[in-house]
Amino acid sequence: MIFKKLNIENKKVRDLIPQAITVLALLSVIIYFATNAQINMGNRGISFGFGFLNQEASFDITFSMIEYDGSHSYGRAFLVGLLNTILVSAIGIFFATIAGVIVGVSRLSDNYLIAKVAEWYVEIFRNIPLILQIFFWYFAALRALPLPENGISFNDISFLTIKGWYVPKFIWTNFNIFLLSVIASLIAIYFINSYATKQREQFGKQLPTTTISLSTLILLPLITFLFLGVSLTFEYPVLKQLSPTVYTYEGGVSIIPELIALALALSMYTATFIAENVRAGILGVGKGQKEAAASIGLNKSQILKLVVMPQALRIIIPPTTNQYLNLTKNSSLAAAIAYPDIVLVFAGTALMQTGRAIEIISITMLTYLTLSISISIFMNWYNKKMAIKEK
Amino acid sequence: MNLIAKPSKENIKTYVPIGFSLIFLSLIDVFANAFFNLNLMAFLPSQLSYFLPLILGFIGFYLIRIEFSGVRHLDLLNKNINSNNFNALLTLFTIFIILKSIPPMLNWFILDANFIGNSKDDCTGDGACWVFIKVWFNRFMYGLYPDTEQWRINTAFLILFVIVGISFFVSEKLKKYFILFLVFIYPFIGIKLISGGSFGLEYVESAAWGGLSLTFIISAFAILFCFPIGVFLALGRRSSLPAIRYISIGFIELWRGVPLITVLFMSAVMFPMFLPDGTFIDKLIRVLIAITLFEAAYMAEVVRGGLQALPKGQYEAAKSLGMGYWRMNALIILPQALKLVIPGIANTLLALVKDTPLIFVVGLMELAGMIGLAKTNPKWLGMAMEGYVFAGLVFWVICYAMSRYSQNLEKKLSTER
Numbered sequence: 001m002i003f004k005k006l007n008i009e010n011k012k013v014r015d016l017i018p019q020a021i022t023v024l025a026l027l028s029v030i031i032y033f034a035t036n037a038q039i040n041m042g043n044r045g046i047s048f049g050f051g052f053l054n055q056e057a058s059f060d061i062t063f064s065m066i067e068y069d070g071s072h073s074y075g076r077a078f079l080v081g082l083l084n085t086i087l088v089s090a091i092g093i094f095f096a097t098i099a100g101v102i103v104g105v106s107r108l109s110d111n112y113l114i115a116k117v118a119e120w121y122v123e124i125f126r127n128i129p130l131i132l133q134i135f136f137w138y139f140a141a142l143r144a145l146p147l148p149e150n151g152i153s154f155n156d157i158s159f160l161t162i163k164g165w166y167v168p169k170f171i172w173t174n175f176n177i178f179l180l181s182v183i184a185s186l187i188a189i190y191f192i193n194s195y196a197t198k199q200r201e202q203f204g205k206q207l208p209t210t211t212i213s214l215s216t217l218i219l220l221p222l223i224t225f226l227f228l229g230v231s232l233t234f235e236y237p238v239l240k241q242l243s244p245t246v247y248t249y250e251g252g253v254s255i256i257p258e259l260i261a262l263a264l265a266l267s268m269y270t271a272t273f274i275a276e277n278v279r280a281g282i283l284g285v286g287k288g289q290k291e292a293a294a295s296i297g298l299n300k301s302q303i304l305k306l307v308v309m310p311q312a313l314r315i316i317i318p319p320t321t322n323q324y325l326n327l328t329k330n331s332s333l334a335a336a337i338a339y340p341d342i343v344l345v346f347a348g349t350a351l352m353q354t355g356r357a358i359e360i361i362s363i364t365m366l367t368y369l370t371l372s373i374s375i376s377i378f379m380n381w382y383n384k385k386m387a388i389k390e391k
Numbered sequence: 392m393n394l395i396a397k398p399s400k401e402n403i404k405t406y407v408p409i410g411f412s413l414i415f416l417s418l419i420d421v422f423a424n425a426f427f428n429l430n431l432m433a434f435l436p437s438q439l440s441y442f443l444p445l446i447l448g449f450i451g452f453y454l455i456r457i458e459f460s461g462v463r464h465l466d467l468l469n470k471n472i473n474s475n476n477f478n479a480l481l482t483l484f485t486i487f488i489i490l491k492s493i494p495p496m497l498n499w500f501i502l503d504a505n506f507i508g509n510s511k512d513d514c515t516g517d518g519a520c521w522v523f524i525k526v527w528f529n530r531f532m533y534g535l536y537p538d539t540e541q542w543r544i545n546t547a548f549l550i551l552f553v554i555v556g557i558s559f560f561v562s563e564k565l566k567k568y569f570i571l572f573l574v575f576i577y578p579f580i581g582i583k584l585i586s587g588g589s590f591g592l593e594y595v596e597s598a599a600w601g602g603l604s605l606t607f608i609i610s611a612f613a614i615l616f617c618f619p620i621g622v623f624l625a626l627g628r629r630s631s632l633p634a635i636r637y638i639s640i641g642f643i644e645l646w647r648g649v650p651l652i653t654v655l656f657m658s659a660v661m662f663p664m665f666l667p668d669g670t671f672i673d674k675l676i677r678v679l680i681a682i683t684l685f686e687a688a689y690m691a692e693v694v695r696g697g698l699q700a701l702p703k704g705q706y707e708a709a710k711s712l713g714m715g716y717w718r719m720n721a722l723i724i725l726p727q728a729l730k731l732v733i734p735g736i737a738n739t740l741l742a743l744v745k746d747t748p749l750i751f752v753v754g755l756m757e758l759a760g761m762i763g764l765a766k767t768n769p770k771w772l773g774m775a776m777e778g779y780v781f782a783g784l785v786f787w788v789i790c791y792a793m794s795r796y797s798q799n800l801e802k803k804l805s806t807e808r
Contacts, residue, residue, distance in 0.1 A: 019634035026638060033665035040664050111478045112471040113485045127790035128783045129745040132759055136783065139766070139775035329650035336751065347656050357660040365649045365657070372648035 037358060044355070050363075052354050053078070059349050061340045063256050074350050081345035082367065088262050088341065089328040095267035096327060097320075100274025107279050118275070126272040131333050133269055138261035138337045145257075148239065149247040157236050163248070165255040166237035178221060178230045185220040189213045258339035262331065270327045274320055281316035282308070314386050318379060325375050329368060342367060398457045407465065410454030417448035418486065425491045445483060452479035511771055523774040524781050527765045531758055531781075534601015540593060544604050547581040578615060582608075597675035598755075603785065606757040609679060610744045616683040617743070618736075621690025622729075626720060628691065629698055639691070646688035651746050654681045659753040678750050686743045693735035697728030730804050737797030741790055758782050 041048060053075040060070055064080045065087060106118035125133070143162065146152065151161035159166045172178065189212075196207040224230040237252030285308050293307040334341035335348060342364060351360045398406045421444050423429040432440035452473050460466055472482040503518030506525070514520035524531070533541050554577065558569035585608070588594035600608070627639030646654070658681035659674075666672065701724060709719040729736070748759040756764060762778035765771055 015632055019632050022638060023634050036667050037664050040668055043668060109478075109481075110471070110474055111481055114478075114481050117485055123791065124787065127741075127787045127794065129748050129759070129786050131748045132779060132783050132786060135759065135763070135775075136779040140779050141776075143775065332650040332652045333749070335652060343650070343652055343656070347653060351660060357664055361653065361657050361661045365653050368650060368653065369645065369648040373644070376644075 041358075046355065048358065050359055052356055052359070055354075057350065057353075059353065061345055062338075063259065063340050074346075074354070077350055078342070078346050078363070081340060081342035084339070084345075085328070085331055085334075085341040085343075088259060088266070088334065088339065089324075089331050091259075091263040092266035092270065092327050092331065093324050095263065096270040096274055096323070099267060099271035100320075101278055103271060104275035104278025105282070107275060108282055122272045122275055125268050130265060130269045130330055131336060133265040134261055134333055134337055137264050138257065142257045142261055147247070148249060151239075151249075157234070158252075159237055159239075159249060161249075162257070163254070164257050165260060166249040166252045167255065168234040168236050169251065169253045171233045171235055172230070173232075174224075174228065174230045177224050177228050181221045181224045181228075182217075185216045188216050188220070192216070256339075258334070258337050261337060262334050262339050266327055266330060269330075270323050273323045273326075277316050277319045277323065278312075280319075281312040281314075284315045285311045317386075318383060321375060321379055321382075325372055328371060332368075398454055400457060400460055403457055403460055403462075406454040406457070407460075410451040413447045413451030413454070415451075417444035417446075417451065417483075418490070420444045420447075421487050421490050425494050444487070448483045449476075449479060452482070511774075519777050519780070520774060521777065523765070523771055523777050527761075527771075530602060530765065531761050532602045533604055534756055534761055535599040536595060536601065536604075537593075537599070540587070540595060543584050543587065543592065547584045548604070548607070551577065551581065574615065578612065597673050600675065601756045602761050603758045605750075605755065606744070606747045609675075609682065609747050609750065609757070610740075612679055613682045613686055613743055614740055616679075617687040617690050620683065620687035621739075622694055622725065624687060624691035625694035625698060628695055643688045643691050646685050647692065651682070651685050651749055652752055654685050655749060655752040657681070674753055674755060678753055678755060682743065682746065682750075686739060686746075689739045689742065690736070693732050693739055694728065696735060697730075697732035698724065700731050701728055733797060733801045733804065737794065737800075741793055744790060744793070745786070758785060 038048075054073050056070070057072055057074045057077045058070045059077070061068055061077065061080050063084065065083045066076075066080060068076060068080045103118045103121055106114045107122070109115045109118070145160060145162040148159070148161045148163055151159040151166075153159050157168050192212055193209055196209045199205045199207060221230075225232075235251045237249040237254075239247055240250045241247055289307055289311065290303055293303040298306065331341060332343045335344040338344060347360055347364045351357060354360070398410075420431050423431050430440065432443050434440075435443065453476070455465065456469055456473055456475075456479070457465065458469075460469075473479050499518045501518070503516040504521055505514040505516050505518070506521050507513065508522045509526060511520065511523070513522050529538065529541070533544055536544065551573075554569060554573060558566050558573070561569065583589070584592070585600070586595060586597065624639050624643055627635050628643060630636050630639070655678065658677040662677055663672075705723055705727065706719065709723040714723070747757055750757060751760045751763070759779075759782050762775075762782050766773075766775045766778050
């Protein structure tokens with residue numbers, strides 16, 4: 001009895017020792033760093049705290065989606081940076097997905113030329129560091145654009161110049177009603193689709209869901225335009241002479257070159273990875289699946305929609321979400337070309353002004369960390385939901 | 392009557408020559424336009440002459456699309472680039488775009504480019520100014536390292552390459568010692584050779600290091616250190632001891648959740664706050680630690696993938712032979728697990744090499760950073776394109792070679808089951 005008991009104790013002790021050592025080592029490192037930090041901050045006369053977020057920032061940001069100037073607080077500057085990060089990531093994700101799907105499908109094309117071109121696109125853009133691609137677009141390609149007075153004009157409504165891309169501004173009246181109608185039509189489409197699925201599963205009836213959904217999405221907002229007083233006008237950019245040699249555009253929206261370069265490089269780089277995911281996903285669906293689907297009488301589009309895509313998406317989506325996350329993290333390279341994202345605005349300018357390294361770096365890292373962790377939680381949920389349920 | 396019939400084996404004799412001549416005509420037109428700026432179809436209305444190559448080529452491709460023609464090459468052609476109307480259009484567009492883009496590229500890279508000279512004034516052509524690269528080449532390779540001492544970097548890398556080269560040809564047993572020497576002893580010799588300070592070598596501070604050689608130094612050291620740390624983290628994450636498991640998970644997820652640039656910022660501005668007042672750790676070492684820990688987290692996840700893919704039987708078999716935890720992992724589990732994840736490891740190392748330019752954040756300048764410095768030199772303004780194209784080519788060659796090598800390694804090491 002005693003021996004047996006001792007044995008268990010031994011095993012427990014044996015397990016405990018390495019754990020205790022690790023925890024103690026970690027704790028002592030943390031305490032060592034913390035005391036040093038406290039002494040250092042004491043020497044510099046600053047105390048740890050987040051009160052500075054309410055202080056006046058007194059620096060300008062070149063590009064902001066919300067109202068901001070030097071009189072706003074550091075907290076507001078953080079928000080501007082965060083929104084800019086989200087903006088460039090969203091644009092990048094949108095175009096990277098489109099380009100990635102096109103390239104990925106092209107790699108599997110039965111057209112030899114197209115497949116080769118797509119393969120070389122992937123090989124070239126994947127193997128050049130992203131930062132170099134950003135530099136290339138920003139310092140080399142976009143700098144070669146003309147000055148405002150002879151900017152490249154697209155039908156006189158939009159102008160591409162060295163100072164950015166000037167596009168018409170949308171001026172809405174009663175935008176809320178329009179937005180509501182879009183939301184309403186989306187909800188309607190959801191119900192139509194679930195009804196159609198039920199019909200199909202119960203009675204084997206096929207409803208033309210695509211046509212119905214599309215027409216709902218077009219008709220409902222159209223009605224608001226015709227009857228509910230929604231209207232949309234454009235404000236076009238107009239060339240204006242500031243001095244004998246200096247020109248600029250007034251009106252419209254100006255998309256700064258930093259944003260264009262960053263979005264372009266991010267989407268072209270990430271597209272190569274998404275393309276590989278798409279290719280792997282489509283290749284991952286066995287030939288037998290397609291043959292089985294064909295043998296029970298499904299036509300080509302039904303095979304694609306009901307058999308191939310659901311299975312391919314299950315393979316494609318997890319790594320692609322990872323790529324979206326990578327794109328968002330890579331958008332921090334914005335700091336290299338002075339696009340005012342969260343790293344440049346907050347970990348750059350704000351840190352230089354306040355000297356609060358620990359607080360600011362922690363906030364910045366926590367922001368990214370929150371994003372990654374929430375996406376990975378979503379991914380775990382998704383994987384569980386989509387996992388093949390074996391009986 | 393025969394002419395409007397669907398192309399088939401019967402009318403192959405008439406359709407194929409006509410089809411090929413139409414395609415040929417359309418390609419000649421585009422070629423002449425792209426290379427010699429001639430418009431052969433100028434006598435036609437402008438809209439028509441613009442689209443004529445497309446129309447001609449499309450008709451041509453339609454005419455030669457004969458199923459089971461019996462001519463092997465024709466069938467192969469049809470199968471690969473001309474299986475239906477859509478594919479024919481895609482083929483035409485691809486060829487046109489390639490034809491159109493060759494002349495400007497050729498002009499910029501070679502024909503209009505300047506190779507001879509010593510200053511920007513020698514660049515008179517419209518094309519690239521490769522003089523820029525030639526003049527700055529030393530800086531791009533060695534950074535601000537003193538010219539007279541550059542032989543030390545060369546020697547360090549030469550010794551490395553020679554040892555690696557020899558180790559490919561010696562017997563398995565000797566190879567082991569070579570690898571041990573490379574991993575445990577050579578790094579210190581190499582770094583001593585480059586930094587100097589003893590043996591009569593002049594001391595060169597790390598701030599002066601730079602250029603492509605710095606890219607190699609950082610990549611080599613980060614790879615060397617991140618690999619074992621990654622393996623330990625992966626083992627830690629799969630450990631049965633909760634404290635070790637949670638610490639590993641926390642560590643891995645922390646690094647994987649943030650961009651490298653913030654980690655480098657941290658090493659530059661936040662880390663010094665954590666050290667006792669007056670302690671100074673070299674910038675390069677701080678950066679190396681940051682990159683190593685960052686990539687180790689990614690490496691850990693790759694290795695974990697391999698560990699999870701191993702069947703449980705392997706663990707049980709090892710244990711039933713009476714092996715302890717470390718022996719089991721070192722002799723049975725890791726060799727198999729690592730082999731499974733070679734592509735993942737290669738991708739992580741590639742990412743590491745591609746991440747090295749980010750050290751500009753702390754003021755160190757490897758290749759891309761040196762180009763940034765050179766292009767802002769008042770005597771060399773406007774050379775961004777040449778610089779970044781050059782850097783892109785260099786990095787592309789390195790990364791492409793690495794990915795090819797990993798594919799070969801994967802094939803070589805794969806054992807059939």
